[in-house]
Amino acid sequence: DVKVTQSSRYLVKRTGEKVFLECVQDMDHENMFWYRQDPGLGLRLIYFSYDVKMKEKGDIPEGYSVSREKKERFSLILESASTNQTSMYLCASSFGGSGRDTQYFGPGTRLTVL
Amino acid sequence: AQSVTQPDIHITVSEGASLELRCNYSYGATPYLFWYVQSPGQGLQLLLKYFSGDTLVQGIKGFEAEFKRSQSSFNLRKPSVHWSDAAEYFCAVGAGGTSYGKLTFGQGTILTVHP
Numbered sequence: 001d002v003k004v005t006q007s008s009r010y011l012v013k014r015t016g017e018k019v020f021l022e023c024v025q026d027m028d029h030e031n032m033f034w035y036r037q038d039p040g041l042g043l044r045l046i047y048f049s050y051d052v053k054m055k056e057k058g059d060i061p062e063g064y065s066v067s068r069e070k071k072e073r074f075s076l077i078l079e080s081a082s083t084n085q086t087s088m089y090l091c092a093s094s095f096g097g098s099g100r101d102t103q104y105f106g107p108g109t110r111l112t113v114l
Numbered sequence: 115a116q117s118v119t120q121p122d123i124h125i126t127v128s129e130g131a132s133l134e135l136r137c138n139y140s141y142g143a144t145p146y147l148f149w150y151v152q153s154p155g156q157g158l159q160l161l162l163k164y165f166s167g168d169t170l171v172q173g174i175k176g177f178e179a180e181f182k183r184s185q186s187s188f189n190l191r192k193p194s195v196h197w198s199d200a201a202e203y204f205c206a207v208g209a210g211g212t213s214y215g216k217l218t219f220g221q222g223t224i225l226t227v228h229p
Contacts, residue, residue, distance in 0.1 A: 004157070031215050040123065042204060043158075043219040058216070090157060094215045099146040099208030100165050101215045105157035 002027050004106035006091055012112045019078040021109050023091030030096055032074035033103065034058075034066060037088040049074055081113045116141040116207045120220035127195050128228045135190040135223050137205030146208035147188040148217065149179055153201045161203075164188065175199070200227045 007022035025032065031050050035043040035058075045058030047066040055066050063085060067075045074093075078085055089109045094101040117140045127133055139145055146165050150158040162173025169181040179190045188205060202224050206217040 033216075035219075040221055042118075042120075042221040045216060045218075048216060092158075096215065099215055099217075100163075101208075102148075102160050102163065103158075103215070103217060105150075105159070107155075107157045 006106040025093040029093035118220035
């Protein structure tokens with residue numbers, strides 16, 4: 001069965017801290033994605049990766065970076081957390097680069113920045 | 115660039131009533147269309163998807179959706195809603211070519227089901 005796991009369900013950090021959100025998929029998928037979800041705004045793409053060490057900016061990359069050293073793991077990094085980064089973060093993966101491919105989602109990490 | 119609009123932020127229905135959630139998309143070519151559901155505290159789960167062919171698509175949990183090119187719509191329907199259908203529903207559009215499988219999501223529709 002398809003599985004995408006995220007390292008934490010809930011996270012509380014202080015302004016200015018460096019924050020790491022981890023995502024692991026066990027499906028040998030090529031593509032991985034990080035979204036943030038805010039009420040009334042739906043899901044917005046932060047970054048995605050189509051291969052190991054390859055990454056592309058999404059729609060809202062400012063204040064974030066990513067790392068993909070292994071195929072199964074995709075990390076989202078907040079270099080210096082700010083209160084406006086308080087949100088739900090969702091990781092997803094898909095098999096290939098076709099727009100037809102289903103994205104499989106993790107349960108999400110609810111991040112609060114104080 | 116593609117976009118998706120879900121006009122209804124919140125819908126309330128009674129259990130056993132029929133349901134229709136609206137989705138309008140903007141995309142130059144034939145789109146790849148998806149409906150996902152997010153139950154409270156959960157990630158998103160795929161309900162159904164449309165690529166081509168029959169414009170009426172069947173999904174899981176008794177849901178179906180109809181693609182109407184002339185109206186740029188992909189509305190989700192269910193004939194009889196169950197209390198367990200209470201969730202947030204997202205419509206999404208994917209592009210072909212070198213899009214790397216990126217999806218553009220709508221704002222979401224929250225469904226409340228009254229007993």
